Amino acid sequence: MELLDKLNWRYAAKAMNGDTVPDEKLQNILEAARLAPTSSGLQPFEIIVIENKELKEQIKPVAWNQSVITDCSHLLVFAAWDTYTKERINYMFDLTNDIRGFKNEGWENYRQMLLSSYPQKDAEENFNHAAKQAYIAFSQALAAAAFEGVDATPIEGFDPDAVDKILGLREKGLRSAVLMPIGYRKENEDWLVNLVKVRKPMEDLVTVMK
Ligand SMILES: Cc1cc2nc3c(=O)[nH]c(=O)nc-3n(C[C@H](O)[C@H](O)[C@H](O)COP(=O)(O)O)c2cc1C
Numbered sequence: 001m002e003l004l005d006k007l008n009w010r011y012a013a014k015a016m017n018g019d020t021v022p023d024e025k026l027q028n029i030l031e032a033a034r035l036a037p038t039s040s041g042l043q044p045f046e047i048i049v050i051e052n053k054e055l056k057e058q059i060k061p062v063a064w065n066q067s068v069i070t071d072c073s074h075l076l077v078f079a080a081w082d083t084y085t086k087e088r089i090n091y092m093f094d095l096t097n098d099i100r101g102f103k104n105e106g107w108e109n110y111r112q113m114l115l116s117s118y119p120q121k122d123a124e125e126n127f128n129h130a131a132k133q134a135y136i137a138f139s140q141a142l143a144a145a146a147f148e149g150v151d152a153t154p155i156e157g158f159d160p161d162a163v164d165k166i167l168g169l170r171e172k173g174l175r176s177a178v179l180m181p182i183g184y185r186k187e188n189e190d191w192l193v194n195l196v197k198v199r200k201p202m203e204d205l206v207t208v209m210k
Contacts, residue, residue, distance in 0.1 A: 003143070008197060010146035012153045013068060015190040016183035021073040025148040029076075029182065032144030036137035040114060042092050044084065044130035045137065046174055048077040048167060058166050063158035063179065072153075072181030077167065078138050079174040080130035084118035131177040138178050145182055155179040 026049070033047060050056060051074055060069040069075060081088060093111040097103050118126060138154070145152035156178055163169070163176040187193050 006146040013151040015186040016071040017186040033137040033141040038133040044081040045134035050075040062162035068181040072183040076180040083123035083126040
Protein backbone atom coordinates (compact mmCIF):
# COMPACT_ATOMS: atom_id res chain seq x y z
CA MET A 1 0.00 0.00 0.00
CA GLU A 2 1.50 3.27 -1.11
CA LEU A 3 0.56 5.13 2.08
CA LEU A 4 2.33 2.56 4.25
CA ASP A 5 5.45 2.72 2.05
CA LYS A 6 5.58 6.47 2.63
CA LEU A 7 4.99 6.09 6.38
CA ASN A 8 7.84 3.56 6.53
CA TRP A 9 10.06 6.03 4.66
CA ARG A 10 9.37 8.82 7.12
CA TYR A 11 11.21 9.09 10.40
CA ALA A 12 11.89 11.83 12.91
CA ALA A 13 14.84 13.40 11.09
CA LYS A 14 17.54 14.53 13.53
CA ALA A 15 19.58 16.49 10.97
CA MET A 16 18.47 18.52 7.97
CA ASN A 17 20.53 20.02 5.15
CA GLY A 18 18.95 23.47 4.85
CA ASP A 19 17.46 22.90 1.38
CA THR A 20 14.20 24.69 0.65
CA VAL A 21 10.92 22.84 0.33
CA PRO A 22 9.14 24.06 -2.84
CA ASP A 23 6.04 26.14 -2.16
CA GLU A 24 3.73 23.65 -3.88
CA LYS A 25 4.79 20.90 -1.47
CA LEU A 26 4.47 23.24 1.51
CA GLN A 27 0.96 24.18 0.42
CA ASN A 28 -0.02 20.51 0.06
CA ILE A 29 1.26 19.80 3.59
CA LEU A 30 -0.70 22.77 4.98
CA GLU A 31 -3.80 21.74 3.05
CA ALA A 32 -3.64 18.26 4.61
CA ALA A 33 -3.60 19.95 8.03
CA ARG A 34 -6.53 22.18 7.01
CA LEU A 35 -8.52 19.12 5.94
CA ALA A 36 -8.06 17.34 9.26
CA PRO A 37 -11.19 16.49 11.18
CA THR A 38 -11.67 18.32 14.48
CA SER A 39 -14.17 18.15 17.31
CA SER A 40 -17.38 19.92 16.19
CA GLY A 41 -15.39 21.15 13.17
CA LEU A 42 -14.06 24.07 15.21
CA GLN A 43 -10.44 23.84 13.98
CA PRO A 44 -9.29 25.48 17.22
CA PHE A 45 -5.72 26.18 16.19
CA GLU A 46 -3.56 28.08 13.74
CA ILE A 47 -0.34 27.14 12.00
CA ILE A 48 2.52 29.61 12.00
CA VAL A 49 4.97 29.03 9.14
CA ILE A 50 8.40 30.40 9.99
CA GLU A 51 10.82 31.05 7.17
CA ASN A 52 12.67 33.83 9.00
CA LYS A 53 16.23 32.80 9.94
CA GLU A 54 16.46 35.07 13.01
CA LEU A 55 13.21 33.72 14.44
CA LYS A 56 14.44 30.14 13.98
CA GLU A 57 17.69 31.09 15.73
CA GLN A 58 15.76 32.58 18.65
CA ILE A 59 13.65 29.44 18.99
CA LYS A 60 16.51 26.92 18.80
CA PRO A 61 17.88 27.50 22.36
CA VAL A 62 14.40 27.13 23.86
CA ALA A 63 13.91 23.92 21.85
CA TRP A 64 16.75 21.88 23.37
CA ASN A 65 19.15 23.30 20.75
CA GLN A 66 17.82 20.80 18.22
CA SER A 67 19.63 21.49 14.96
CA VAL A 68 16.57 20.86 12.79
CA ILE A 69 15.01 24.06 14.15
CA THR A 70 17.52 26.15 12.20
CA ASP A 71 18.45 23.66 9.44
CA CYS A 72 14.88 23.08 8.32
CA SER A 73 13.31 24.80 5.35
CA HIS A 74 10.17 25.94 7.19
CA LEU A 75 9.37 25.66 10.87
CA LEU A 76 5.67 24.96 11.39
CA VAL A 77 4.27 25.93 14.79
CA PHE A 78 0.92 24.37 15.63
CA ALA A 79 -0.66 26.86 18.02
CA ALA A 80 -3.94 26.04 19.75
CA TRP A 81 -6.60 28.48 20.91
CA ASP A 82 -5.95 29.50 24.52
CA THR A 83 -9.66 28.91 25.23
CA TYR A 84 -13.03 28.62 23.51
CA THR A 85 -14.95 31.90 23.25
CA LYS A 86 -18.43 32.67 21.96
CA GLU A 87 -16.86 34.60 19.06
CA ARG A 88 -14.65 31.70 18.03
CA ILE A 89 -17.50 29.20 18.15
CA ASN A 90 -19.86 31.53 16.28
CA TYR A 91 -17.23 32.19 13.61
CA MET A 92 -17.05 28.52 12.64
CA PHE A 93 -20.82 27.96 12.75
CA ASP A 94 -21.43 31.12 10.68
CA LEU A 95 -18.74 30.04 8.22
CA THR A 96 -20.48 26.69 7.82
CA ASN A 97 -23.82 28.41 7.16
CA ASP A 98 -22.18 30.81 4.67
CA ILE A 99 -20.40 28.06 2.75
CA ARG A 100 -23.34 25.65 2.70
CA GLY A 101 -25.80 28.45 2.00
CA PHE A 102 -28.46 27.42 4.48
CA LYS A 103 -29.26 27.31 8.19
CA ASN A 104 -30.23 24.07 9.82
CA GLU A 105 -32.18 23.85 13.06
CA GLY A 106 -30.25 20.87 14.38
CA TRP A 107 -26.97 22.61 13.62
CA GLU A 108 -28.17 25.82 15.34
CA ASN A 109 -29.24 23.84 18.40
CA TYR A 110 -25.82 22.25 18.46
CA ARG A 111 -24.23 25.73 18.28
CA GLN A 112 -26.27 26.82 21.32
CA MET A 113 -25.25 23.68 23.18
CA LEU A 114 -21.55 24.44 22.59
CA LEU A 115 -22.05 28.14 23.44
CA SER A 116 -23.62 27.20 26.74
CA SER A 117 -20.79 24.86 27.72
CA TYR A 118 -17.32 25.53 26.22
CA PRO A 119 -16.81 29.26 26.98
CA GLN A 120 -17.73 28.74 30.64
CA LYS A 121 -15.12 26.03 31.13
CA ASP A 122 -11.68 26.52 32.61
CA ALA A 123 -9.31 28.01 29.99
CA GLU A 124 -6.66 25.37 30.67
CA GLU A 125 -9.16 22.58 30.03
CA ASN A 126 -10.25 24.29 26.82
CA PHE A 127 -6.65 24.76 25.68
CA ASN A 128 -5.91 21.07 26.30
CA HIS A 129 -8.95 20.12 24.22
CA ALA A 130 -7.93 22.53 21.46
CA ALA A 131 -4.35 21.22 21.52
CA LYS A 132 -5.65 17.67 20.94
CA GLN A 133 -7.32 18.91 17.77
CA ALA A 134 -4.08 20.60 16.69
CA TYR A 135 -2.32 17.24 17.06
CA ILE A 136 -4.76 15.60 14.65
CA ALA A 137 -3.86 18.20 12.01
CA PHE A 138 -0.21 17.84 12.95
CA SER A 139 -0.35 14.10 12.29
CA GLN A 140 -2.03 14.60 8.93
CA ALA A 141 0.60 17.17 7.97
CA LEU A 142 3.32 14.72 8.99
CA ALA A 143 1.86 12.03 6.73
CA ALA A 144 1.39 14.54 3.91
CA ALA A 145 5.02 15.60 4.21
CA ALA A 146 6.06 11.95 3.82
CA PHE A 147 3.78 11.68 0.81
CA GLU A 148 5.58 14.69 -0.71
CA GLY A 149 9.01 13.18 0.02
CA VAL A 150 9.64 15.91 2.58
CA ASP A 151 11.15 15.17 5.95
CA ALA A 152 9.44 16.41 9.08
CA THR A 153 10.42 16.12 12.71
CA PRO A 154 7.70 16.14 15.34
CA ILE A 155 8.96 18.29 18.21
CA GLU A 156 7.56 18.55 21.71
CA GLY A 157 10.98 19.19 23.16
CA PHE A 158 10.64 22.93 23.60
CA ASP A 159 9.55 25.52 26.14
CA PRO A 160 6.07 26.57 24.99
CA ASP A 161 6.00 29.75 27.11
CA ALA A 162 9.28 30.91 25.57
CA VAL A 163 8.10 30.16 22.03
CA ASP A 164 4.82 31.96 22.73
CA LYS A 165 6.80 35.01 23.83
CA ILE A 166 9.13 34.99 20.81
CA LEU A 167 6.19 34.74 18.40
CA GLY A 168 3.76 36.94 20.37
CA LEU A 169 1.20 34.14 20.41
CA ARG A 170 -0.53 34.90 23.72
CA GLU A 171 -1.54 38.33 22.44
CA LYS A 172 -3.36 36.53 19.63
CA GLY A 173 -5.10 34.13 22.02
CA LEU A 174 -2.87 31.25 20.96
CA ARG A 175 -0.46 28.89 22.71
CA SER A 176 2.15 26.77 20.97
CA ALA A 177 1.36 23.06 21.18
CA VAL A 178 3.85 21.26 18.95
CA LEU A 179 6.51 22.13 16.35
CA MET A 180 7.23 20.61 12.95
CA PRO A 181 10.39 21.57 11.10
CA ILE A 182 10.12 20.41 7.50
CA GLY A 183 13.02 20.02 5.11
CA TYR A 184 15.40 17.39 3.87
CA ARG A 185 17.39 14.83 5.84
CA LYS A 186 21.18 15.22 6.10
CA GLU A 187 22.01 11.54 5.94
CA ASN A 188 25.72 11.71 6.85
CA GLU A 189 24.98 13.57 10.11
CA ASP A 190 21.84 11.76 11.21
CA TRP A 191 22.32 8.86 13.65
CA LEU A 192 18.72 7.72 13.16
CA VAL A 193 18.48 7.60 9.38
CA ASN A 194 19.69 4.01 8.92
CA LEU A 195 18.26 2.48 12.07
CA VAL A 196 15.35 0.08 11.75
CA LYS A 197 11.99 1.58 12.64
CA VAL A 198 10.76 0.15 15.95
CA ARG A 199 7.07 -0.33 16.63
CA LYS A 200 5.40 -2.72 19.06
CA PRO A 201 3.79 -5.78 17.51
CA MET A 202 0.21 -5.44 16.27
CA GLU A 203 -1.09 -7.83 18.95
CA ASP A 204 0.21 -5.48 21.66
CA LEU A 205 -1.53 -2.56 19.99
CA VAL A 206 -4.85 -3.95 18.85
CA THR A 207 -7.44 -5.94 20.76
CA VAL A 208 -10.22 -7.42 18.70
CA MET A 209 -13.45 -8.05 20.58
CA LYS A 210 -15.70 -10.41 18.69
C1 LIG B 1 4.43 14.60 19.66
C2 LIG B 1 5.83 14.19 19.39
C3 LIG B 1 6.89 14.90 19.92
C4 LIG B 1 8.20 14.56 19.62
N1 LIG B 1 9.23 15.35 20.06
C5 LIG B 1 10.49 15.11 19.59
C6 LIG B 1 11.55 16.00 19.85
O1 LIG B 1 11.39 17.02 20.51
N2 LIG B 1 12.76 15.74 19.31
C7 LIG B 1 13.00 14.63 18.55
O2 LIG B 1 14.12 14.45 18.07
N3 LIG B 1 12.01 13.75 18.29
C8 LIG B 1 10.77 13.96 18.79
N4 LIG B 1 9.75 13.09 18.49
C9 LIG B 1 10.05 11.94 17.63
C10 LIG B 1 9.80 10.59 18.28
O3 LIG B 1 10.82 10.27 19.19
C11 LIG B 1 9.70 9.58 17.16
O4 LIG B 1 8.63 9.93 16.34
C12 LIG B 1 9.49 8.16 17.65
O5 LIG B 1 10.61 7.73 18.37
C13 LIG B 1 9.22 7.21 16.50
O6 LIG B 1 10.25 7.27 15.56
P1 LIG B 1 10.04 7.70 14.04
O7 LIG B 1 9.19 8.93 14.05
O8 LIG B 1 11.44 7.98 13.56
O9 LIG B 1 9.40 6.56 13.33
C14 LIG B 1 8.46 13.41 18.82
C15 LIG B 1 7.37 12.68 18.31
C16 LIG B 1 6.09 13.07 18.57
C17 LIG B 1 4.96 12.30 17.95
